[in-house]
Amino acid sequence: MTMVLRIFGIVALLMGGLWVGQGLGLIMWPSSSFMLAQTQWAYIGAGLMLIGAIAIWRSSRRR
DSSP, rough: OHHHHHHHHHHHHHHHHHHHHOOOOOOOOTTTTTTTOOHHHHHHHHHHHHHHHHHHHHHOOOO
16 A cells, blocks of 8 residues: 555656646646646646645655
């Protein structure tokens, strides 16, 4: 279970970071994405990053 939480946390952090970057207009890839320069996706991405950080923190405490 620890490994699953850690993998989920890492994936959530990376995906959330991408969404924040796209939402803020810092990452303009792919050019056909509907998330580009839409600040609501920056907030959603930040929330996903928070969930990922919590998952990683929980995985390190479950020993």
